[in-house]
Amino acid sequence: MAKRVEGRSDKLLECAREEFLEMGFQEASLRVIAAKADTSTGAIYTRFGDKDGLFHALVDESMDELILWIEKGQQEFSLKPGEEQKEDVFSYKPEVWEQLVEYIYEHWDVFRLLVRCADINCYEMMLNRLVDIEVEYTYKFLKSTDNDALYNGNLTPMLSHMLSNAYYSGLFEVVRHEMTKEEAFVYVRQLRRFFVRGWADLLESRPE
Amino acid sequence: MAKRVEGRSDKLLECAREEFLEMGFQEASLRVIAAKADTSTGAIYTRFGDKDGLFHALVDESMDELILWIEKGQQEFSLKPGEEQKEDVFSYKPEVWEQLVEYIYEHWDVFRLLVRCADINCYEMMLNRLVDIEVEYTYKFLKSTDNDALYNGNLTPMLSHMLSNAYYSGLFEVVRHEMTKEEAFVYVRQLRRFFVRGWADLLESRPE
Amino acid sequence: MAKRVEGRSDKLLECAREEFLEMGFQEASLRVIAAKADTSTGAIYTRFGDKDGLFHALVDESMDELILWIEKGQQEFSLKPGEEQKEDVFSYKPEVWEQLVEYIYEHWDVFRLLVRCADINCYEMMLNRLVDIEVEYTYKFLKSTDNDALYNGNLTPMLSHMLSNAYYSGLFEVVRHEMTKEEAFVYVRQLRRFFVRGWADLLESRPE
Amino acid sequence: MAKRVEGRSDKLLECAREEFLEMGFQEASLRVIAAKADTSTGAIYTRFGDKDGLFHALVDESMDELILWIEKGQQEFSLKPGEEQKEDVFSYKPEVWEQLVEYIYEHWDVFRLLVRCADINCYEMMLNRLVDIEVEYTYKFLKSTDNDALYNGNLTPMLSHMLSNAYYSGLFEVVRHEMTKEEAFVYVRQLRRFFVRGWADLLESRPE
DNA sequence: GATGAATGAGCCTTCATTCAT
DNA sequence: TATGAATGAAGGCTCATTCAT
Numbered sequence: 001m002a003k004r005v006e007g008r009s010d011k012l013l014e015c016a017r018e019e020f021l022e023m024g025f026q027e028a029s030l031r032v033i034a035a036k037a038d039t040s041t042g043a044i045y046t047r048f049g050d051k052d053g054l055f056h057a058l059v060d061e062s063m064d065e066l067i068l069w070i071e072k073g074q075q076e077f078s079l080k081p082g083e084e085q086k087e088d089v090f091s092y093k094p095e096v097w098e099q100l101v102e103y104i105y106e107h108w109d110v111f112r113l114l115v116r117c118a119d120i121n122c123y124e125m126m127l128n129r130l131v132d133i134e135v136e137y138t139y140k141f142l143k144s145t146d147n148d149a150l151y152n153g154n155l156t157p158m159l160s161h162m163l164s165n166a167y168y169s170g171l172f173e174v175v176r177h178e179m180t181k182e183e184a185f186v187y188v189r190q191l192r193r194f195f196v197r198g199w200a201d202l203l204e205s206r207p208e
Numbered sequence: 209m210a211k212r213v214e215g216r217s218d219k220l221l222e223c224a225r226e227e228f229l230e231m232g233f234q235e236a237s238l239r240v241i242a243a244k245a246d247t248s249t250g251a252i253y254t255r256f257g258d259k260d261g262l263f264h265a266l267v268d269e270s271m272d273e274l275i276l277w278i279e280k281g282q283q284e285f286s287l288k289p290g291e292e293q294k295e296d297v298f299s300y301k302p303e304v305w306e307q308l309v310e311y312i313y314e315h316w317d318v319f320r321l322l323v324r325c326a327d328i329n330c331y332e333m334m335l336n337r338l339v340d341i342e343v344e345y346t347y348k349f350l351k352s353t354d355n356d357a358l359y360n361g362n363l364t365p366m367l368s369h370m371l372s373n374a375y376y377s378g379l380f381e382v383v384r385h386e387m388t389k390e391e392a393f394v395y396v397r398q399l400r401r402f403f404v405r406g407w408a409d410l411l412e413s414r415p416e
Numbered sequence: 417m418a419k420r421v422e423g424r425s426d427k428l429l430e431c432a433r434e435e436f437l438e439m440g441f442q443e444a445s446l447r448v449i450a451a452k453a454d455t456s457t458g459a460i461y462t463r464f465g466d467k468d469g470l471f472h473a474l475v476d477e478s479m480d481e482l483i484l485w486i487e488k489g490q491q492e493f494s495l496k497p498g499e500e501q502k503e504d505v506f507s508y509k510p511e512v513w514e515q516l517v518e519y520i521y522e523h524w525d526v527f528r529l530l531v532r533c534a535d536i537n538c539y540e541m542m543l544n545r546l547v548d549i550e551v552e553y554t555y556k557f558l559k560s561t562d563n564d565a566l567y568n569g570n571l572t573p574m575l576s577h578m579l580s581n582a583y584y585s586g587l588f589e590v591v592r593h594e595m596t597k598e599e600a601f602v603y604v605r606q607l608r609r610f611f612v613r614g615w616a617d618l619l620e621s622r623p624e
Numbered sequence: 625m626a627k628r629v630e631g632r633s634d635k636l637l638e639c640a641r642e643e644f645l646e647m648g649f650q651e652a653s654l655r656v657i658a659a660k661a662d663t664s665t666g667a668i669y670t671r672f673g674d675k676d677g678l679f680h681a682l683v684d685e686s687m688d689e690l691i692l693w694i695e696k697g698q699q700e701f702s703l704k705p706g707e708e709q710k711e712d713v714f715s716y717k718p719e720v721w722e723q724l725v726e727y728i729y730e731h732w733d734v735f736r737l738l739v740r741c742a743d744i745n746c747y748e749m750m751l752n753r754l755v756d757i758e759v760e761y762t763y764k765f766l767k768s769t770d771n772d773a774l775y776n777g778n779l780t781p782m783l784s785h786m787l788s789n790a791y792y793s794g795l796f797e798v799v800r801h802e803m804t805k806e807e808a809f810v811y812v813r814q815l816r817r818f819f820v821r822g823w824a825d826l827l828e829s830r831p832e
Numbered sequence: 833g834a835t836g837a838a839t840g841a842g843c844c845t846t847c848a849t850t851c852a853t
Numbered sequence: 854t855a856t857g858a859a860t861g862a863a864g865g866c867t868c869a870t871t872c873a874t
Contacts (some may be wrong), residue, residue, distance in 0.1 A: 030843085039860090042862095045845070048860095156395075159402075160401065173370050179366075186366070201405040205345070211854080249869080249873085250870090250871085254834065259867075425729040456838065456839050458839060459838055459839080461866070463838095572814065574807070578815065579818065580796050585790065601782070603786065610826060653847075666851085671854090675848065
C-alpha cells in the first residue's frame with residue numbers, strides 16, 4: 001500500500017517515525033503525525049491505508065532486505081561440506097555476527113521501532129521470521145554434519161526454537177538498551193561465544 | 209513457599225484479573241471491570257489509586273514473595289564455602305530450577321499477567337528486579353570462588369546483565385507459549401544445561 | 417437505558433429534539449447536541465447509551481402509550497357483539513379517529529420526529545407495530561361478524577396489511593405535511609370516510 | 625413503452641447502481657463506486673457533477689419516460705367524452721394499472737433505487753411529480769363529468785392530493801416488499817378495486 | 833468509603849469534493 | 854477529460870479519571 005516517493009524524503013514518514021519512536025505504536029497519534037507533517041490525517045489513509053500500513057512503511061523494506069540477506073547467507077553456508085560448516089561455526093568466525101550488528105546500526109531507527117515501539121504482534125512476527133529461518137538451517141546443519149542430537153533427545157524442536165529466539169532476543173538487547181556501537185561489538189562477541197559453546201556442548205555431548 | 213493467592217477473596221480483583229488476562233493492560237477497560245464486579249469505577253480509585261495500582265495489586269504480592277524467596281536462596285548459597293558453591297552450580301542440581309517452575313505454575317495467572325498482559329514497563333521492571341539480584345549474586349559468586357573473569361575481560365557487567373536477562377526471558381517462554389507443566393520441565397532442564405555449560409566455559413576458560 | 421429525570425425538563429433531551437427535528441436522525445450530530453446543551457458527548461453515552469438510545473428516549477414513551485391506548489380500544493371493541501361492531505365501524509363514529517388526531521397534536525414533536533426525522537428502520541418499526549395491531553383486530557372483527565372475506569378471496573393478508581399500512585401512512589400525512597389541527601380534522605374525516613366505504617365494499621361484496 | 629435501460633453501457637453507472645442498491649444513497653461511497661468501475665472519483669465529478677447527479681443519471685431517464693407515458697395517457701383519456709371517461713374509470717379496466725406494473729418490473733432496479741435506496745427528498749420529489757399529474761387530471765375528470773365534489777366539500781384539494789399519494793405509495797409497496805410479479809398483479813388488482821370503489825363513493829354520494 | 837454521572841480530550845477512520853497534473 | 858492524492862471537517866464512540874453526593 002505504501003507508495004514510495006522515490007528520491008525526496010517523505011515528510012510524513014519522517015514525522016511518523018519520530019512519533020512512533022517517541023510514543024510507541026499504540027500511543028502514537030495519527031493526528032499528531034499529520035499535524036507535524038503539515039498535512040491531513042486523510043493523507044495518511046490515502047497513502048498508507050491505515051495506522052498499521054504507516055508503521056509497516058517505515059519498517060518492512062529494511063526487514064525484508066535483512067531477511068533476504070540472512071537467507072542468502074544461510075543458503076550459501078548450507079552448501080558447504082559438513083566439515084567446513086562445523087569449522088566455521090565453532091571457530092568463532094566473527095564476520096556474520098559483525099555484519100549483522102553493522103546492519104542494525106545502519107538501520108538503527110528501524111530496529112528501534114521494531115524492538116521498542118512496535119505493536120507486540122508486529123515485533124513477534126518479525127522475530128518469528130528470523131527464528132524460523134534459524135531453526136530451518138539448524139536442522140540442515142545437523143543433517144549435513146550427521147549430528148543425531150534431534151534423535152538422541154539432546155535437542156528438541158522446542159529447545160531449538162527457544163535457543164534461536166534467545167539468540168535474536170539477546171542480539172536485540174543491543175537495541176533495547178540503546179548501546180553504542182562499540183558496546184555492542186564487545187557485547188555481541190561475548191554473546192556469540194556463549195552461544196557457540198552452548199551449542200557445541202549440546203551437539204557433541206552424550207545425552208544426559 | 210506460601211501459596212496464598214492474593215485478592216482471591218475480592219470480586220473486584222477477580223474481575224480485574226480476568227479482564228487484564230483477556231484484553232491486556234492497555235486494552236482493558238476499568239468500566240468493564242467495575243461493571244463485572246458489580247461496583248463503581250470510583251471504587252477502583254479509592255482502593256487502588258489508578259489503573260496501574262489495580263494491576264499491581266494483582267501481581268506485586270506474588271512477585272515480592274518470589275523475590276524474597278530467590279534472595280534468601282542466593283543469600284544462603286553465598287554463605288557456603290567457594291568450593292561447595294562451584295560444585296552446586298556445575299553439578300546441575302535441579303532443585304532450584306524446578307522449584308521456580310513449580311512456583312510459576314502455582315501462580316500461573318500472575319505470570320501470565322506479567323509476561324503477556326502487562327504494560328511493557330511493568331514487565332521490564334519486574335524482569336530487572338530479578339536480573340539485578342542475579343547479577344549481584346553472580347559477582348559474589350565470582351568473589352567467593354576467586355574467579356577473575358571480570359578482570360580478564362571474559363565477563364563484562366553488560367554480558368552479565370544480558371545473560372541473566374536471557375536466562376529469565378528463556379524461563380518465561382514457558383509462560384509466553386503456555387506450555388503444559390510437563391513440557392515446561394523438559395524444556396527448562398535443557399535450558400538449564402545450556403546455560404550452565406555456557407557459564408562454566410565462560411568462567412573457566414582463558415580470555416579469547 | 418434512558419434515565420428520566422423526573423420533574424425537571426432535561427436540557428439534553430430538549431436540544432437533541434431540536435437537532436433531530438432540524439437535521440434528521442442521520443445528519444444530526446451528537447457533538448452539536450452536546451454543545452447546545454452545555455455538556456459533553458460523553459454525557460450522552462452515560463445517559464442514553466448511543467445515538468439510537470438518545471432518539472428513542474425522545475420517542476418511545478409516547479409511542480408505547482399510544483400503542484397501549486390503541487390496543488385497549490381495540491380490545492374493548494372486540495368484546496362487543498358482532499352486530500354492534502358492524503354498526504360502529506360503518507356509522508362513521510368519529511370519536512376514535514378524532515382522539516387519535518388529538519393525541520398526535522398533543523405529541524406533535526414526537527410524531528414529527530418519527531415521521532420526518534427518524535432513521536428509516538425506526539419509523540418502519542413503529543409503523544409495523546401499529547399495522548400489526550390493526551391487522552390482528554381486523555381478523556377478529558371478521559370472525560365476530562362471520563365475514564368470509566378471507567376465505568372468498570376478497571381480502572388477502574397482504575391486502576389487509578397494505579390497507580392498514582395505507583391507513584396509518586395516510587394519517588401521518590398530517591404530520592408529513594405539517595397540517596394545522598383544523599386542516600387535519602377535515603382531512604382525516606374525509607380519509608376515514610374513504611377507507612370505511614372501501615372496507616364496507618370489500619367486505620360486503622361478492623368476490624370479483 | 626421503450627425498454628432502454630439507461631447507462632447499461634457504462635461501467636461507472638453499472639457500479640453506481642450496484643452500490644446504491646446495496647448501501648442506499650447516504651451510505652454509498654463514491655470512492656467504492658469509482659474503484660469498482662476502475663476509474664477515479666474525479667471522473668464522477670466531471671461526468672455527473674456530484675453524488676446526486678450520479679444517482680439521477682441512474683434514474684431520471686426512466687422516470688421521465690414514465691411521466692411522459694402517464695401524461696400522454698391522461699391527456700388522451702381527458703379528451704374522451706365525460707360519459708366514456710366515467711365508464712372507463714369505474715369499470716375496472718385493468719389495462720393501465722397492469723401496464724404500470726409491467727413498467728415497474730421492466731425497470732425494477734430504477735424503482736428499487738427510488739423506493740428503497742434514494743435520498744428521501746429524491747423519492748418524495750419523484751412521488752410528487754406523479755401525484756401532481758394525478759391531481760391535475762382528477763380535476764379535469766371532475767370538470768368533464770360535471771361532478772361537483774370539489775364544491776360540495778366531498779373532495780378537498782388536500783384529500784385529492786392525499787388519495788393520489790396513497791395510490792402511488794400503495795403501488796410502490798410492490799417494490800418496497802420486493803413482491804414477485806405474480807404477487808404484484810394479485811395485490812394491485814385488489815388495491816385498484818379498493819380505490820375505485822372509494823372514489824366512486826366519494827364522487828357520487830351526497831356530502832355527509 | 834462508595835458511587836456513577838460527568839468530563840473532555842482523544843481515538844481511528846471515512847467522506848464528498850477539489851485541483852494540479 | 855481523466856486522474857487520484859490531498860483536503861479538512863466530521864463522524865460516533867471510548868477512555869481514565871474526577872468529584873459532588
